[in-house]
Amino acid sequence: MDKRIPVTLLTGFLGSGKTTLLQKLLHHEGMKDTAVIINEIGAAGLDHILARNVEDNYVKDNTVLLGSGCLCCTLRSELAGTMRDLYFKRVVKAVPHFTRLVIETTGLADPAHILANLLNEDIILHHYRLDAVIVTVDSVYGLDQIKQHGEAQKQVAIADVLLLSKTDLASDEQVNALSFELANLNSGATQHRITHGVISPYSIMDVGLFDLASKQAQPQRWIRASRSNQPATLPQKVHDDKVHNFTVTLPSSLTFAQLEPVLKNVCETYHERLLRMKGILHVTDHPMPLAIHAVQHTLYPYTPLIGWREDEPQSRLVFIGKGLDEMDIRKRLMQI
Numbered sequence: 001m002d003k004r005i006p007v008t009l010l011t012g013f014l015g016s017g018k019t020t021l022l023q024k025l026l027h028h029e030g031m032k033d034t035a036v037i038i039n040e041i042g043a044a045g046l047d048h049i050l051a052r053n054v055e056d057n058y059v060k061d062n063t064v065l066l067g068s069g070c071l072c073c074t075l076r077s078e079l080a081g082t083m084r085d086l087y088f089k090r091v092v093k094a095v096p097h098f099t100r101l102v103i104e105t106t107g108l109a110d111p112a113h114i115l116a117n118l119l120n121e122d123i124i125l126h127h128y129r130l131d132a133v134i135v136t137v138d139s140v141y142g143l144d145q146i147k148q149h150g151e152a153q154k155q156v157a158i159a160d161v162l163l164l165s166k167t168d169l170a171s172d173e174q175v176n177a178l179s180f181e182l183a184n185l186n187s188g189a190t191q192h193r194i195t196h197g198v199i200s201p202y203s204i205m206d207v208g209l210f211d212l213a214s215k216q217a218q219p220q221r222w223i224r225a226s227r228s229n230q231p232a233t234l235p236q237k238v239h240d241d242k243v244h245n246f247t248v249t250l251p252s253s254l255t256f257a258q259l260e261p262v263l264k265n266v267c268e269t270y271h272e273r274l275l276r277m278k279g280i281l282h283v284t285d286h287p288m289p290l291a292i293h294a295v296q297h298t299l300y301p302y303t304p305l306i307g308w309r310e311d312e313p314q315s316r317l318v319f320i321g322k323g324l325d326e327m328d329i330r331k332r333l334m335q336i
Contacts, residue, residue: 002303004129005087007101008205009114012136013145013152014107017165020197021136022104026070030201035071035090035098037082039105063095071098079103079114080121087127100205101128108151111135111158112275116296125300130293131208132160139170139193142178146185156182157243157320158275159189161204168195185243188318243275246326248333250315255285256302258336263292263317264299266329271297273324279317282310289313 012018025031063073063086073086089095105114111133118124135155138145142164145152156162162182167175179191190207192199250259259281267274277294281302289310290302319329 002129004127005099005101006131006206006208007103007128008131009103009105009111009133010136011105011109011111011114011133011155012107012163012165013138013142013149013155016107016136016138016142016145017163017194017197018104018107018136021163021165021194021199022102022197024197024199025102025201026072028201030205031070031100033070033097033099035086035095035101036073037079037086037101037103038072038074039079039103039109063089071095079118080124083118083124083128084121100131102205110151110154112154112272112295115158115276116298119295119300120298129303131206132204133158134161134163134204135159135189136163136165137178137182139164139167139175139178143174143181146181153185153243154275154322156185156189157245159186161207162186162189162191163199163204164191164193165197166195167193186245186320188245243320243322244324244326245318245320246324248317248319248330250281250317250333252282252313252315254281254283254315254336256281256283256290257285259283259333260299262332262336263294266332267294267297267299270321270324274319274321276320277317279315280305281315282313283315292317 010018010022022036026034026036063071071086073082083101086095086098086101090097103114105111115130115133119130135158137152137156142152146156164175164178164182170178175193179193182189182191192203263277267277274294274296277292277299279292281290281292283290286304289305289308291305292302293300317333319326
């Protein structure tokens with residue numbers, strides 16, 4: 001069991017309901033022992049979160065202990081530094097013990113860039129692990145935002161969980177059309193329709209590789225292999241402004257020693273165009289399956305899936321990116 005602190009990245013375009021969602025989550029019993037980092041533009045900081053929290057107490061500097069048992073702080077410098085500071089305060093008991101971290105980004109954030117910068121820090125990788133990327137999408141304006149803004153499209157493409165917000169303000173036709181488009185962009189993400197930011201944290205937290213309740217790996221849930229709604233076509237290179245995702249199934253006779261340099265080369269070749277890669281590998285040079293994860297140019301250390309078995313072991317990789325040459329990537333992997 002991976003004992004690192006699970007991190008949830010909460011993002012979504014401007015006005016899509018991230019703050020409303022976070023306010024509701026932080027008052028839920030299921031969010032106790034959670035630390036939150038707010039990455040806001042301007043000086044408002046925690047004001048929007050604390051507006052209705054009359055029981056909140058300051059712990060130190062820009063860190064606040066909420067009445068619900070959550071720990072909240074505003075990002076004042078770079079994210080990795082804030083995470084390091086929080087962890088070491090936890091170690092010396094300068095802040096209450098927390099078992100989960102949620103990071104709320106600005107509405108214009110590129111989540112792939114945040115993950116790439118964040119996960120390149122060795123000390124961060126040692127103490128934290130990515131659980132899931134949660135993205136709020138406005139049910140009224142989401143379709144137009146995805147078409148007009150590259151940031152909104154990237155946020156949807158990289159998500160593990162998509163929350164269709166403000167469904168009470170949109171018609172059924174609008175919500176269904178948005179849901180269909182989101183599935184086209186990211187068919188592997190779980191979708192939830194919400195009103196006024198209300199959703200159980202059990203539906204969107206701890207939904208990544210590990211289930212904290214059972215302490216078992218849930219790789220099939222985590223990988224969420226792409227399921228295209230489009231008719232089967234030959235692999236092709238797509239235009240640079242279009243997000244594309246596809247799944248590659250690999251032979252079972254490969255070793256990780258063979259795969260690793262090829263995967264690193266794919267990361268280096270496509271760099272910022274590779275928004276995300278996730279995979280489950282059954283390789284002959286390791287006694288157990290491996291979960292792998294990459295963002296942009298970096299392939300991160302694999303996670304052994306101790307005690308997990310598949311009836312029919314199958315290695316598969318999910319690629320999400322802009323302007324990826326699917327045929328080139330498939331060719332590199334099949335020539336190993």
